[in-house]
Amino acid sequence: MSPSVSLLLLLLLGLSQATPVTEEGSGAERQVDEDNTMDITTRILTTNNGTDEMLVEGDLLRQVDEDNTMDITTRILTTNNGTDEMLVEGDLLVPKNRNAIKCWYQSCLWGKASNGLVIIPYTLSGAFRDWERQTIENAMQSFHGSTCIRFVPRQNEYDYISVENKAGCFSALGKQGGRQVLSLNRQGCLYHGIVQHEINHALGFQHEQTRSDRDYYVKINWENIDYNMAYNFYKQDTNNLNTPYDYSSILHYGRTAFSINGWDSITPIPDPYVQIGQRDGMSYWDIMRINMLYGC
Helix, strand or coil: CCHHHHHHHHHHHHHHCCCCCECCCCCCECCCCCCCCCCHHHHHHHHHCCCCCCEECCCEECCCCCCCCCCHHHHHHHHHCCCCCCEECCCEECCCCCCCCCCCHHHHCCCECCCCCEEEEEEECCCCCHHHHHHHHHHHHHHHCCCCEEEEECCCCCCEEEEECCCCEEECCCCCCCEEEEEECCCCCCCHHHHHHHHHHHHCCCCHHHCCCHHHCEEECHHHECHHHHHHHCCCCCCCCCCCCCCCCCCCCCCCCCECCCCCCEEECCCCCCCCCCCCCCCHHHHHHHHHHCCC
16 A cells, blocks of 8 residues: 555545534534434324324314214314304204295396306405415315306405304305305314305205105104204105205205214114215205205
């Protein structure tokens, strides 16, 4: 080995034993990665361990669904428990300018424009976070692809829906005129199906099990229902639009709605095992009825 090569090796060995580099001007040592093999997500999860924030996917601040098997109406009724609002059927806001909630055919429908679209202006409360606003607007846009309903941000229109973070999930039945509150409480209502459910009420649709012909399709188990809540199961003089009873409607109560003992308050007939109270979104007949009622 030549003298020059030996000298170079000695120089490199000396440098390798030198003191670790510190940030210039501060004297603070750089943070040492004790395990530089740790991937990014493992590091995030390790850092977030023990946080009091409600997170999903480890680092997304979102509402957590503690029971993702809960049907839409059960979730709505649970959220609305204790609200000071005067509600019928669990989530229909009793109007102050009427003595009944009935929507008489064309009297409470939103108007159709000359282009055939039903334009419904809306506002969103500033209380909603960005992801919450996105959840609401995504549900609104789901009507755009399958019906002639169009939700548009309000400019200065007199009639509009004001989506607010009030104590519960509820809506008036059909168009009321002026500012019309549709409540989606941030703690329990911000699910795609629930937003669609309340919007359907605002369009003029009542719960499926209150249909005038419901006794052919479901049995109401009055003995399992709180006497003071029985009015929520009264039949209504509904406009069924010559459509079949829809067990899978997003507007159908779940089996144990308003039950006092956990047993069925509603039992499908003749097949008691038919699923009711789904939680995913509008059914085929939900969409068809909107198109029929509004002439889409």
